[in-house]
Amino acid sequence: MLYQELKAKNFEIISVAQDTGGAKDAGPWITAAKPEYTALVDEQQIVTRKYGMVNVPTAVWIDEQGRIVRPNEVAFIDDRFKSFTNMESAPYIDAIRDWATKGAKSVYVLSEAELKARLKPQSDDRPNDRLKADAEFALAEYLYKRGKGVDAIPHFKEAQRLDPDNWNYKRQAWALSDAERDYGTSFGKEVKKLNGKPYYAPRKLPELKKGTNEPRN
Amino acid sequence: MRKYFLILTIVTTFVMTAQAADQNTRTIVYDGIATEVTVVPNSSADLWITTNDLARATRFAIKPQGVCRDELCFPLPHNRKAEFISKQGATTWFNLSEFAKLIRQPVVTDQKNGVWYFGARAAEQSGYLASLEAPNFTLPDLNGKLHSLADFRGQKVLLVTWASW
Numbered sequence: 001m002l003y004q005e006l007k008a009k010n011f012e013i014i015s016v017a018q019d020t021g022g023a024k025d026a027g028p029w030i031t032a033a034k035p036e037y038t039a040l041v042d043e044q045q046i047v048t049r050k051y052g053m054v055n056v057p058t059a060v061w062i063d064e065q066g067r068i069v070r071p072n073e074v075a076f077i078d079d080r081f082k083s084f085t086n087m088e089s090a091p092y093i094d095a096i097r098d099w100a101t102k103g104a105k106s107v108y109v110l111s112e113a114e115l116k117a118r119l120k121p122q123s124d125d126r127p128n129d130r131l132k133a134d135a136e137f138a139l140a141e142y143l144y145k146r147g148k149g150v151d152a153i154p155h156f157k158e159a160q161r162l163d164p165d166n167w168n169y170k171r172q173a174w175a176l177s178d179a180e181r182d183y184g185t186s187f188g189k190e191v192k193k194l195n196g197k198p199y200y201a202p203r204k205l206p207e208l209k210k211g212t213n214e215p216r217n
Numbered sequence: 218m219r220k221y222f223l224i225l226t227i228v229t230t231f232v233m234t235a236q237a238a239d240q241n242t243r244t245i246v247y248d249g250i251a252t253e254v255t256v257v258p259n260s261s262a263d264l265w266i267t268t269n270d271l272a273r274a275t276r277f278a279i280k281p282q283g284v285c286r287d288e289l290c291f292p293l294p295h296n297r298k299a300e301f302i303s304k305q306g307a308t309t310w311f312n313l314s315e316f317a318k319l320i321r322q323p324v325v326t327d328q329k330n331g332v333w334y335f336g337a338r339a340a341e342q343s344g345y346l347a348s349l350e351a352p353n354f355t356l357p358d359l360n361g362k363l364h365s366l367a368d369f370r371g372q373k374v375l376l377v378t379w380a381s382w
Binding site for chain 1: 329376
């Protein structure tokens with residue numbers, strides 16, 4: 001497995017479940033995976049909020065100084081969901097391997113300019129709406145945890161309205177409810193509405209010269 | 218008969234007390250932490266709380282230079298002080314919802330349950346976009362043991378989120 005192969009290279013994996021249901025929902029998956037890496041549970045979707053994530057799985061590369069060197073991007077490390085994602089995992093695994101080995105010299109580590117360009121939030125034109133969406137989602141989650149699941153629904157809906165690109169806010173709310181009854185929709189229906197637009201923003205890995213790790217210019 | 222009357226009295230008293238408490242208390246969630254606070258009876262749409270509750274719920278305090286927490290201070294506009302601070306007898310009330318507007322902090326409420334949720338300020342949330350420093354977080358593993366991203370300083374970290382849903 002990737003972690004066993006790379007852990008000797010000063011490389012760590014932290015997986016974080018974005019699950020309002022906490023250990024009850026995420027626990028069985030973690031137990032089954034028997035991870036050697038650090039597996040955490042985030043009941044309040046704190047990481048989604050702090051990093052401006054919009055779906056799962058999403059990965060961020062962080063260097064030895066705690067700096068982001070590749071921001072949010074779709075991160076499949078196997079091909080289980082390939083029929084849905086239409087994305088091979090192999091190029092991404094190669095990229096991780098290259099970074100673990102070469103660190104800052106890796107061709108996959110982004111320049112500061114490129115990082116800043118990519119880190120612009122997707123809904124940059126309405127940053128206040130996004131912050132309000134985060135607060136509505138957090139309020140909904142707070143009510144849900146205290147047995148007020150019905151009262152939580154209008155706040156989940158408001159979060160979804162204010163930050164319509166955030167699939168985490170949609171899918172988590174639907175999963176806590178009968179989505180058809182309470183939200184008049186389902187994941188399948190919403191994906192159809194994308195009308196061929198990709199569910200995941202496409203990965204932007206550098207094109208390499210054939211058989212090398214050199215970027216093609 | 219007398220026994221029933223006594224029970225009825227107790228129940229009635231309890232219900233009335235509970236209702237009165239509901240009207241005058243709210244839950245503030247600030248920095249993710251919930252605190253019960255007292256509000257002015259029949260108060261306006263704003264959230265006026267005592268300075269004691271302000272300290273309990275938010276750790277902010279009113280100082281000559283502004284409303285402060287540790288090194289962080291927000292001066293109040295001179296000509297608008299009455300919109301933020303109101304002295305009634307020995308109690309000083311503070312308008313926390315107006316303060317949130319002043320410091321551009323999102324606030325959302327649930328009327329039915331009397332909950333006020335204060336979110337992250339824009340400056341807090343987006344600071345990393347300029348510094349490129351990965352925002353820290355502290356979360357439990359399945360055994361309840363807490364781990365912080367900061368503990369991994371000195372190593373390369375692949376941070377991956379997923380979900381069961």
